[in-house]
Amino acid sequence: xxxxxxxxxxxxxxxxxxxxxxxxxxxxxxxxxxxxxxxxxxxxxxxxxxxxxxxxxxxxxxxxxxxxxxxxxxxxxxxxxxxxxxxxxxxxxxxxxxxxxxxxxxxxxxxxxxxxxxxxxxxxxxxxxxxxxxxxxxxxxxxxxxxxxxxxxxxxxxxxxxxxxxxxxxxxxxxxxxxxxxxxx
Numbered sequence: 040x041x042x043x044x045x046x047x048x049x050x051x052x053x054x055x056x057x058x059x060x061x062x063x064x065x066x067x068x069x070x071x072x073x074x075x076x077x078x079x080x081x082x083x084x085x086x087x088x089x090x091x092x093x094x095x096x097x098x099x100x101x102x103x104x105x106x107x108x109x110x111x112x113x114x115x116x117x118x119x120x121x122x123x124x125x126x127x128x129x130x131x132x133x134x135x136x137x138x139x140x141x142x143x144x145x146x147x148x149x150x151x152x153x154x155x156x157x158x159x160x161x162x163x164x165x166x167x168x169x170x171x172x173x174x175x176x177x178x179x180x181x182x183x184x185x186x187x188x189x190x191x192x193x194x195x196x197x198x199x200x201x202x203x204x205x206x207x208x209x210x211x212x213x214x215x216x217x218x219x220x221x222x223x224x
Contacts, residue, residue, distance in 0.1 A: 049173065050106070050107050050109075050173065051108055051110075051172050051173060051176075051185070052109070052171055052172055052173065053171050053172065054111070055109065055199075058111065059199050062200040063126070065123050067120040067123035067124050067127065068120075069120045069121060069123070069124035070124055070127075071121070071125045071128040073128070073137040073138065073139055073140075074137065085097065085098050087207055089203045089204075090204060091133060091134075091202070092129060092198050092203055092206075093136055093137070093138040094138055094139060094140075094141045095138040095139065095140050095141060096209075097209060099223055099224075100215075100223065101207050101210065101223065102184060102207070102208060102210055102222050102223055103184075103205040103206070103207055103208075104144065104146070104184055104185060105183065105184075106206065108184065108186065109199065110171070110185060110187045110188065111195070111196070112187070112188050115192050117192070117193075118193065121193050122193040122197050125193055125194055125197035126196075126197040129198070129201045139194055140191065140194065141194075141207055142188050142190060142192070142194050142195040142206060142209070143190040143191060143209040143210075143211060144186030144187055144189060144209070144210065144211065144214075145189060145211045145214045146184050146185075146208065146211070146218055147184065147185055148218070148219075149176055149180045149181055149182065149184070149185060150181065151178075154177065154180060154181060157170055157172060157175035158175045160175070161174070161175040184217075184222070186206075191208075195208075207224075210223070
């Protein structure tokens, strides 16, 4: 059963739902302090809002990734308590939180070729093995984005657990060509 109060929906990539559920359910004694974050955000001089999360931003380099399309770094060294601490910070500071540094991602625009490929693997029973996905892309996904996180796994996971319908990501330079200029903020 999906809990709509959390803004839950199916995640496209294997393991994402488990990560998000673990963050909501796990206790932690750690305390997240956004001032301990890297000083980069103070140089960016811009803040962008998600539904409930304030992100430190760099204009012209950010794009929204729907929550279902967030792909975590494979083999990332997870510290679940750190993600829980960020989630607890978000929950305890609703509406008054300090901006949190944007996750960074390689961003890809979904094409009809990717839809066909994922449908083919789904029909062959190899979608998870070949693409690491729980369900295939659909024609409705064409033109939307997905993001392979390269930094900020814990911040992104906490935001998803907090119910954000999308996360803002900083686009890696090598994927800026994938993003339409009108979609960059």
